[in-house]
Amino acid sequence: MAASTRLVAIAGLLALLVCTSNGQLSPSFYAKSCPNVEQIVLSGMADAIKKEPRMGASIIRLFFHDCFVQGCDASILLDNAPGLASEKDAVSNKNSARGFEVIDAIKAQVEKACRATVSCADILALSARDSVSLLGGSNWTVLLGRRDSTTANQTEANNLPSPFENLTSLVSKFAAKGLTAQELTVLSGAHTVGFSVCFAFRTRVWGPEPNINISFAMARRQNCPASGGDTNLAPLTTPNTNRFGNQYFKNLMVGRALLHSDQELFKGGAGPTDGMVRRYGKDGGAFARDFAAAMVRMGNIGLKTGNQGEVRLDCRKVN
Template sequence: MACCYYLSLLALALVTQAGAAELSEEFYSCSCPKLAPIVKKGVAKAIQNEARMGASLLRLHFHDCFVNGCDASILLDDTGNMIGEKTAAANNNSARGFNVIDAIKAEVEKACPRVVSCADILALAARDSVVHLGGPSWEVPLGRRDSTTASRLAANNSIPAPFLSLTALKSNFAGHGLSVKDLVVLSGAHTIGLARCVQFRAHIYNDSNIEASFARSLQSKCPRRGNDNVLAPLDFQTPTHFDNLYFKHLLMKKALLHSDQELFNGSSSTDNLVHKYASDSDAFFKDFAKSMIRMSKIKPLTGTKGQIRVNCRKAN
């Protein structure tokens, strides 16, 4: 307990001096020591109920961080004064897992009221989802605080779309302080999960960089018109297991999305990385963990900025 007392004093001094605080893996070691097992249990229960949920929770964290930083803004419901991110193009009828985060947050509030941010729960849930589905683990830096507002316009402008070119994808990631390597390795998250027909229709009908029989098999499910919400796996072999088959499929020109196949389409800057991760699962896992940590540090609210929302769907 004495250690926790002195750590709290040190953290308070740093916040007072700098007006902010650095993220730390030990941020809640004293104030909420049960946090990690609560989140892990909640994620495991959700995935056991629906295997797809692991990918959905990982995607929530991505889409949160790419809009004004990792601040849980994606979780906010619309209000009379604000149109939030849930109805943005990339999220509308697509983003999922809000109820899971609500349930985990409720358990965390019982253990340590008004201490843990929704943004940190999102970051932990993303990591635990990857681990539960067979992927790598990493130490999640913690100490984010929650935003009090959200923006559908910002979400529409900031979240990379499935029809983007490689040049546009590089520009998007660079705008968030992420490298070309981060772009390729984080795209590997598409080794799990599903996508809607409306997201891959143009790729299977209009693109030439797709294997013909693979395109035809998808066309039988996703016609030129209609069936917009019909789902197909991003990894047609193991959509609920985190592995490196995503990259092997890129080599075969069997990516579901245009933006994914763009990573292996004649550019040495990305083609070489795709070859590397397709042949070396350990390298993919190691680099994915590092890139997830980098992504989770995009413009976090820390120190006295933002708040610790009691209900992840609304500001206090």
């Protein structure tokens, strides 16, 4: 069996085990009602990434930020409306969360095939999985059957893990969602692709900041001045290959993390997650397997199923 096939099989088994344990989601949820949904989503994501390779990372981030607020219920996709303050305007999302139009386009195609059947939450979960796979990362079986929320929580979105936090705070926030320090570490590996705005890493490259490679800091300063240029972009992992692998962890071990919160995962041998970073930096296969399993776990946070919530016809507004 080829290595890539083994990864899919292992991830699929993990997904089925989780499904059995929670008894709520199923990989075959749309087998009869919308059998082509996964192909529609994959095609939409392939087109989006072909047009802009950065979009894959943006969709992965969108899924993270959705699941950490009210659970994986597509609340992040809702626009402002009377009585509803959009999570898009939260500090962690405003001017940085993106990809909404990609999900809109995929949803439109899904609605043409199967009206009022597939939730925006499931479309986002599938899109995140396909983004990883299309960028060269692992694949896994996505459990389906989520329902969309009819509310948003901007206050909770303002408390999403930030690029300025220390390890203790990050571990605490992940634990509050039922995720371990190991899952924090491996899920942070999504930063192997994508970009960050200057505002999020200015204090790291201008200092004073421990555990940073000086030449790396000097290079990043070129596009992130001490003041101004807040929206200037830099790759989260260098070299920027737009390929999903374990380079992120290799960078952490030599002080080349762009974000303070990322470098907190590796403190030169003294940190509780240092061993995990070393493992993933040396073993890309272990990273791929564990990342797939952690994405399945994260995708089960705060589920709305059955009669809870709704299946939105438009991901930007409640029915």
